[in-house]
Amino acid sequence: MVATLHDVAQIAGVSIKTVSNVINDHPHIRPATKQRVLEAIAELDYHPNLSARSLRSGRTGMIGLALPELSLSYFAELADAVIRSAERHGVTVLIEQTGGDRDREIGLLSSPRRQLTDGLIFSPLGLGNDDADFLKVGYPLVLLGERVFGGPTDHVTMRNVDAARAATEHLIRQGRRRIAVVGAHDGEVIGSAGLRLRGYREALDAAGIPFDPALLGFTTLWHRSNGATAMRELLASGVQFDAVFGLNDTLTLGAMRVLQEAGLHIPEDVATIGFDDLDEAQYSLPTLSTIDPGREEIAETAVRILLERINATDPASPPREILADFRVIERESTATHGGAGERMRASAAAGTVGEIGASAPAPAGVTALS
Amino acid sequence: MVATLHDVAQIAGVSIKTVSNVINDHPHIRPATKQRVLEAIAELDYHPNLSARSLRSGRTGMIGLALPELSLSYFAELADAVIRSAERHGVTVLIEQTGGDRDREIGLLSSPRRQLTDGLIFSPLGLGNDDADFLKVGYPLVLLGERVFGGPTDHVTMRNVDAARAATEHLIRQGRRRIAVVGAHDGEVIGSAGLRLRGYREALDAAGIPFDPALLGFTTLWHRSNGATAMRELLASGVQFDAVFGLNDTLTLGAMRVLQEAGLHIPEDVATIGFDDLDEAQYSLPTLSTIDPGREEIAETAVRILLERINATDPASPPREILADFRVIERESTATHGGAGERMRASAAAGTVGEIGASAPAPAGVTALS
DNA sequence: GTGAAAGCGCTAACAT
DNA sequence: ATGTTAGCGCTTTCAC
Numbered sequence: 001m002v003a004t005l006h007d008v009a010q011i012a013g014v015s016i017k018t019v020s021n022v023i024n025d026h027p028h029i030r031p032a033t034k035q036r037v038l039e040a041i042a043e044l045d046y047h048p049n050l051s052a053r054s055l056r057s058g059r060t061g062m063i064g065l066a067l068p069e070l071s072l073s074y075f076a077e078l079a080d081a082v083i084r085s086a087e088r089h090g091v092t093v094l095i096e097q098t099g100g101d102r103d104r105e106i107g108l109l110s111s112p113r114r115q116l117t118d119g120l121i122f123s124p125l126g127l128g129n130d131d132a133d134f135l136k137v138g139y140p141l142v143l144l145g146e147r148v149f150g151g152p153t154d155h156v157t158m159r160n161v162d163a164a165r166a167a168t169e170h171l172i173r174q175g176r177r178r179i180a181v182v183g184a185h186d187g188e189v190i191g192s193a194g195l196r197l198r199g200y201r202e203a204l205d206a207a208g209i210p211f212d213p214a215l216l217g218f219t220t221l222w223h224r225s226n227g228a229t230a231m232r233e234l235l236a237s238g239v240q241f242d243a244v245f246g247l248n249d250t251l252t253l254g255a256m257r258v259l260q261e262a263g264l265h266i267p268e269d270v271a272t273i274g275f276d277d278l279d280e281a282q283y284s285l286p287t288l289s290t291i292d293p294g295r296e297e298i299a300e301t302a303v304r305i306l307l308e309r310i311n312a313t314d315p316a317s318p319p320r321e322i323l324a325d326f327r328v329i330e331r332e333s334t335a336t337h338g339g340a341g342e343r344m345r346a347s348a349a350a351g352t353v354g355e356i357g358a359s360a361p362a363p364a365g366v367t368a369l370s
Numbered sequence: 371m372v373a374t375l376h377d378v379a380q381i382a383g384v385s386i387k388t389v390s391n392v393i394n395d396h397p398h399i400r401p402a403t404k405q406r407v408l409e410a411i412a413e414l415d416y417h418p419n420l421s422a423r424s425l426r427s428g429r430t431g432m433i434g435l436a437l438p439e440l441s442l443s444y445f446a447e448l449a450d451a452v453i454r455s456a457e458r459h460g461v462t463v464l465i466e467q468t469g470g471d472r473d474r475e476i477g478l479l480s481s482p483r484r485q486l487t488d489g490l491i492f493s494p495l496g497l498g499n500d501d502a503d504f505l506k507v508g509y510p511l512v513l514l515g516e517r518v519f520g521g522p523t524d525h526v527t528m529r530n531v532d533a534a535r536a537a538t539e540h541l542i543r544q545g546r547r548r549i550a551v552v553g554a555h556d557g558e559v560i561g562s563a564g565l566r567l568r569g570y571r572e573a574l575d576a577a578g579i580p581f582d583p584a585l586l587g588f589t590t591l592w593h594r595s596n597g598a599t600a601m602r603e604l605l606a607s608g609v610q611f612d613a614v615f616g617l618n619d620t621l622t623l624g625a626m627r628v629l630q631e632a633g634l635h636i637p638e639d640v641a642t643i644g645f646d647d648l649d650e651a652q653y654s655l656p657t658l659s660t661i662d663p664g665r666e667e668i669a670e671t672a673v674r675i676l677l678e679r680i681n682a683t684d685p686a687s688p689p690r691e692i693l694a695d696f697r698v699i700e701r702e703s704t705a706t707h708g709g710a711g712e713r714m715r716a717s718a719a720a721g722t723v724g725e726i727g728a729s730a731p732a733p734a735g736v737t738a739l740s
Numbered sequence: 741g742t743g744a745a746a747g748c749g750c751t752a753a754c755a756t
Numbered sequence: 757a758t759g760t761t762a763g764c765g766c767t768t769t770c771a772c
Contacts, residue, residue, distance in 0.1 A: 004749055015759045020751065028757055047482045051430070052749035054421035055764050062486075069450060071649060076446035080439065083467055092483060095465055097453055112417045113462060116432075224653040257655045279441060280650075283594040285627045374765055385743045390767065398741055422765035425748050 003044035012040035023048060062092045063306060064117040066108055068100035068125045072223075073250065073278045075123070078144075081299035082121060089307055091118075102126030106134050114139060119306045124148065129190060140309035142302045146192050154309065155321045156302045158293040160192060163326040164199025165206075167273045167291050168245055170328050172207050174336050176243035176271055179204075182217040182230045182255045183247030196247045196275060214239045219251065227254025235262055242270060243334075249274035249281050249290055256284065256333070272333045286332035294324030373414035382410035393418060432462045433676060434487040436478055438470035438495045442593075443620065443648045445493070448514075451669035452491060459677055461488075472496030476504050484509060489676045494518065499560060510679035512672045516562050524679065525691045526672045528663040530562060533696040534569025535576075537643045537661050538615055540698050542577045544706050546613035546641055549574075552587040552600045552625045553617030562592075566617045566645060584609045589621065597624025605632055612640060613704075619644035619651050619660055626654065626703070642703040656702035664694030 005016040012019065014033060021029055022037040040046070054060045065082050067075045079095060086093045094117055098104045105124050114120065119140035124147045127134065132151040135141060143155040171179050181200055188194035197216075204211050214237065217230030227246060234241070235258065244259070246252025252274035256266060264270050266286050274281060274290040281288035301322055309316075375386040382389065384403060391399055392407040410416075424430045435452050437445045449465055456463045464487055468474045475494050484490065489510035494517045497504065502521040505511060513525040541549050551570055558564035567586075574581050584607065587600030597616060604611070605628065614629075616622025622644035626636060634640050636656050644651060644660040651658035671692055679686075 006749085016750085017752090017760080018758055021758085024751085030757065033757080047485070049425070049749050050482065050485045051421050051424035052764090053751075055419070055425050055766085056749080056751045058764080060421070070440065070446045070453070071443075071450040073441075073443065073446070076440045076443070079465075080441040080467065083440070083465070092464065092486070094462070095449075095453070097450065112420065115417070115420045116462070224650075228653070254653060257653060260655055280594075283598070283624060283627060285630055285655075376765085386766085387744080387768090388742060391742085394767085400741065403741080419765050422748090423767075425750085426765080426767045428748085 002049075003046040004049070005046075007044055008037065008040045008046050011043065012036045059118055059310075060116055061090075062094050062117045063303070063310075064094050064096060064114070064120040064122075066096040066098055066105070066120060067123045068098055070095070070097060073280060074248070074276050077278065078123070078295060078299060081296050082303060085300045085303040089303055091303075091307065098125070100125035102128075102131070106131070109134055109137055109141075118310045121302045121306055140306055142306045142309075144298065144302060146190060146195055149190055149321075152319060154305050154319050156298050156305070157321070157323060158298065159323050159326050160195035160293075161199040161202065163291045163293060163328075164196035164245070164247075164275065165203045166199075166326070166328050167275065168200045168203035169207070170289070170330070170334060171243040171245065171271055171273060172203060172209070174243075174267075174271055174334055177209055178212075178215065178241040179209075179243040179245055180215045180217060180234055180239070180241040181245050181247065182219070182227050182234075183222055183251045184216045184218050185220070186218055193247055200245055212239075215241055217255075222248050222251050224250050224254035224257075227251030228258045229254075231255035231258040235259075244270055244272045246272065246274045249276040249278045249288060252288060252290075253280065253284055256288075266333050267335055277329055281329075281331070284333075286335075289331045289334040290329050292327045292329050294326050297324040372419075373416040374419070375416075377414055378407065378410045378416050381413060382406045429488055430486055431460075432464050432487045433673070433680075434464050434466060434484070434490040434492075436466040436468055436475070436490060437493045438468055440465070440467060443650060444618070444646050447648065448493070448665060448669060451666050452673060455670045455673040459673055461673075461677065468495070470495035472498075472501070476501070479504055479507055479511075488680045491672045491676055510676055512676045512679075514668065514672060516560060516565055519560055519691075522689060524675050524689050526668050526675070527691070527693060528668065529693050529696050530565035530663075531569040531572065533661045533663060533698075534566035534615070534617075534645065535573045536569075536696070536698050537645065538570045538573035539577070540659070540700070540704060541613045541615065541641055541643060542573060542579070544613075544637075544641055544704055547579055548582075548585065548611040549579075549613040549615055550585045550587060550604055550609070550611040551615050551617065552589070552597050552604075553592055553621040554586045554588050555590070556588055563617055570615055582609075585611055587625075592618050592621050594620050594624035594627075597621030598628045599624075601625035601628040605629075614640055614642045616642060616644045619646040619648045619658060622658060622660075623650065623654055626658075636703050637705055647699055651699075651701070654703075656705075659701045659704040660699050662697045662699050664696050667694040 005019050008019045009016040014037060018033060019037050022034050063086060065079060067079065070076050070079060083093045096108055098108060105126050121142045121144060123144040127147050129148050132148050135143065135151045135153050141153045143151060143153050144157060146157055146160055168179060181197065183193055184197055185191060185193035201211055217234050219226035219230050227250065244255055246255055252272055256272055259266060259270055266272055274288050277290045277292035281290045375389050378389045379386040384407060388403060389407050392404050433456060435449060437449065440446050440449060453463045466478055468478060475496050491512045491514060493514040497517050499518050502518050505513065505521045505523050511523045513521060513523050514527060516527055516530055538549060551567065553563055554567055555561060555563035571581055587604050589596035589600050597620065614625055616625055622642055626642055629636060629640055636642055644658050647660045647662035651660045
């Protein structure tokens with residue numbers, strides 16, 4: 001049978017309280033006593049029963065992470081980052097897939113499974129800004145993403161507008177004036193698509209470039225196939241463009257495939273930039289310029305402030321909105337054609353592909369912006 | 371405060387035992403009594419306390435899934451599949467990332483966290499066949515992958531040798547005779563690399579094609595960059611080849627990038643085939659022929675037999691080894707050049723990219739082999 | 741069919 | 757600085 005506190009106490013010749021104190025690092029224990037308890041624990045290979053601890057303390061030591069789908073690279077990389085952060089903080093992550101479905105997202109907020117977690121990091125996709133009231137829950141909740149703003153909970157997200165503006169400005173600096181967009185959502189104001197499109201328009205305005213609605217490629221979803229379809233439609237429409245801003249990397253890679261199929265060269269004929277800095281963006285042909293939206297920082301911050309709320313003793317402080325820093329990552333897909341220096345940078349980037357490990361990528365040509 | 375069994379019992383005017391019986395679907399309850407209990411449960415919005423239930427019953431309703439890294443697409447897609455299966459079976463999945471590190475893998479097998487799960491699905495990467503004894507654990511364990519064979523537990527895996535042989539035969543049928551390999555591990559006999567290389571050699575032997583060690587590209591890891599590096603080395607060595615069998619899709623996509631950089635055309639100059647059927651393989655340029663190793667089936671089977679073990683009452687039956695069916699997926703990267711019919715197939719595949727949703731992919735040109 | 745009571749292993753008051 | 761004790765909410769004998 002597996003050892004309990006009682007067994008340890010008996011062997012060590014102390015009471016269970018003393019053993020409990022040792023385990024929980026309480027102060028005021030005589031070193032000699034502590035030593036004996038530790039030996040007894042080792043001898044019995046004692047491990048605290050987590051169910052009993054949870055039942056008594058009301059804490060589980062787990063936090064939830066709700067996201068649309070692990071098979072979407074962005075969320076897989078986010079989950080990876082959250083799990084690593086949680087580990088550093090000594091807690092366990094329980095992942096929930098929602099499929100981006102609004103009803104499942106709402107259901108999950110009051111699911112019995114919430115008992116298993118002390119708090120939740122929630123990246124909704126189906127929920128809209130009008131659903132903010134659903135986020136009034138009786139446990140610590142940290143919101144991610146750009147579906148809901150001004151809600152009742154802490155919110156960690158990225159600088160969508162600024163980053164999209166920076167991406168567009170980067171294309172403009174390369175001399176591009178006819179910049180198509182892939183992934184626009186019709187009429188959306190907030191949400192990733194709406195915000196990033198706003199940044200795009202701000203950049204155009206600032207540069208005095210007229211906005212042309214014909215350059216917008218609309219999609220509902222943001223999978224690779226949607227990027228490809230949107231690009232086919234843009235090409236079929238006959239509209240002229242010399243650059244593409246894909247509202248995420250996956251879309252952009254789909255669009256690039258269609259551009260290349262059509263015989264167009266990237267970046268010579270059309271420069272492309274994405275958003276997310278997926279691992280994959282380092283390995284496409286050409287390598288993809290993109291925005292690093294600060295995913296690691298978002299994961300770390302979300303875990304940290306969730307644990308702050310969980311451990312808070314004083315009454316709840318008002319919800320915070322925290323924005324991660326972003327960077328423009330310049331790669332081959334926006335390398336200036338013609339300039340010798342630029343060409344060097346492009347080939348240097350290509351040449352490092354072999355050394356860029358997936359474990360510690362060192363993106364070529366990085367510009368810090370904020 | 372949250373309602374307990376006592377509250378429900380009081381409202382319904384019965385004892386807590388009766389309420390418990392209703393909740394656990396025990397037989398022999400008078401319909402009228404059951405009805406009253408159900409109403410009380412609804413009125414109080416009662417949900418059983420899972421910690422208390424676990425403490426008493428020794429069951430948690432969770433299963434563990436240990437894998438190297440979620441940011442590797444193969445494992446993200448595997449995790450997705452396992453979570454969906456588990457959901458169908460009414461259990462929750464707790465994911466553990468090992469980083470493929472042997473020590474962490476061993477540690478995890480006896481981690482306190484195992485208390486939180488009723489059983490474990492374990493996909494090791496650092497563990498070797500000599501470590502099989504570590505798998506003798508006191509809880510239900512299902513092994514995945516090809517690191518350990520003949521161990522003490524149930525094992526669900528893929529037909530590596532047969533599938534690799536089928537992939538190579540597919541290239542040979544296209545008239546290829548000089549088939550390079552990317553991802554070989556020096557001296558490995560079992561493990562994904564060793565087994566797949568064996569299938570490759572079997573296909574060569576059967577076709578009377580001599581094996582040429584100069585055609586092997588070695589890598590330690592299987593990230594995209596390793597595929598790129600191995601291909602650079604092959605090209606630099608001056609060895610001639612007309613096809614590449616990449617031991618997984620990620621490696622193959624890395625190798626393809628280098629081939630294209632070098633001005634080689636796929637499939638005209640070099641045909642390529644991978645292994646895994648990642649989502650991504652449908653969207654590369656050209657689309658990647660590959661092996662669907664039966665990932666969905668593996669996930670479903672692993673969950674099912676793990677739950678069988680967890681719920682087993684009779685003494686443990688001997689460990690089983692279960693092999694999933696595989697398929698060769700033909701896409702553009704191995705389309706025969708020259709034949710009109712083949713060209714049509716290639717362009718049809720390209721043409722459907724727009725319709726292939728990530729939710730329900732319908733791969734173009736599928737051959738069922740087993 | 742239903743009830744009463746014990747106790748899973750732990751933490752947290754309260755005592756000493 | 758250490759011991760005693762009372763539950764946390766549930767399942768599970770064992771009665772009736």
